[in-house]
Amino acid sequence: MVDISVCVDCRQTLGEGPVWDVYGQRLYFVDTAKGEIWRCAPDGSEVQTWQVPGELGSLALRKQGGALLALDSGLQLFDFESGELECIAHPEAGKEGVRFNDGKVDRKGRFVVASLDLKASPTQTPWRGRLFRLDTDRSLHELETGFWISNGPCWSPDDEQFYITDSRADAIYAYDWDAEAGRVSNKRVFVDVEKGSLPDGSTVDAEGYLWSAACGAENGKGELRRYAPDGTLDRVVTMPTPRITSLTFGGPNLDIAYVTTMSIPTNIPQTPMDGKLFAVRGLGVRGLAEPRFGG
Secondary structure, three states, X not given: OOEEEEEEOOXXXXXXXXXXXXXXXXXXXXXXXXXXXXXXOOOOOOOEEEEOXXXXXXXXXXXXXXXXXXXXXXXXXXOOOOOOEXXXXXXXXXXXXXXXXXXXXXXXXXXXXXXXXXXXXXXXXXXXXXXXXXXXXXXXXXXXEEEOOEEEEEEOOOOOEEEEEEHHHOEEEEEEEEOOOOXXXXXXXXXXXXXXXXXXXXXXXXXXXXXXXXXXXXXXXXXXXXXXXXXXXXXXXXXXXXXXXXXEEEOOOOOXXXXXXXXXXXXXXXXXXXXXXXXXXXXXXXXXXXXXXXX
């Protein structure tokens, strides 16, 4: 039986980017709007927070310690002890309304991250969001262009497919992934999502199925959706708040789905559950360990 419980009783403005650290057995997640990093134990205890300047799209833990942050001021290295930041790349500098958003580390220790275009509209194209790869030598490479609100980068277990969501385009895309070169090709629609469902963050489980957080900020239905490798809908888990944003698998056995949420007002009535971190148990599947950034 699926059990959904509040893991951290917070009220984040825009909770995002959950990352399970298999080495430290801790969950990291962010409040994008407040520029906050959060960390907790598997049961939601031992909560710690760090404040950074600006909007924080995502983070990755580093092999050498500390984290890599995707901030509106660029890609920055962060020291948890001192709080110091070191900017290593800012390709979107000077572009109003364009900032880094969701990112993940591939199995070769490279950070793949996308930017979004907050000034875009359905008729205002081309959208300015881009997809980048940050190598372990800290060199930055553009992989793709034309994103509006990019989210949910992740890979198939065999490293042959790369997935990324454009929330405002109502689509989850699949690419062929060249794991050696770190390149994408052969873009196609993996899932054409119904309008208003707002597909947001995503992850892939050990069976190769993609889990997408369908945000109900516009239609009132916050759902975890599991898609088979051929793109067919396999399963739906309804959440206690419509405003879900992302998820990852964690816990000692990688079988707990941690789900972030937001509390930003929309035309959908707010609920007491908005902005909390949830733990979903009993799904019967396990996730994949998240690598650390090697640079």
